[in-house]
Amino acid sequence: MRTYTPRVNDYVKWKGDEGWVYYVDEEYITIEVGVKCKDDMNISACPIHQKYHTLVVCYSQNWGELEYIKSRESVYDNER
Numbered sequence: 001m002r003t004y005t006p007r008v009n010d011y012v013k014w015k016g017d018e019g020w021v022y023y024v025d026e027e028y029i030t031i032e033v034g035v036k037c038k039d040d041m042n043i044s045a046c047p048i049h050q051k052y053h054t055l056v057v058c059y060s061q062n063w064g065e066l067e068y069i070k071s072r073e074s075v076y077d078n079e080r
Helices: 040-045 060-065
Strands: 010-014 017-024 028-037 051-059 067-071
């Protein structure tokens, strides 16, 4: 039985990975496990996105395996 329901901006551990919950849906969440800055050429091609985000998908049937660590108010908090 699942007791924890993930929310955006929660920090979780799952199957050896850990990171911020980036997206939540009824069927799955994504966990941001890495962020990397784009180079100038890629930024000029798409200036609204300046970083690469590496995400792991965790389906709702696996949410019971998530370990909640902490939360943040927004993605702009300095806990990255």
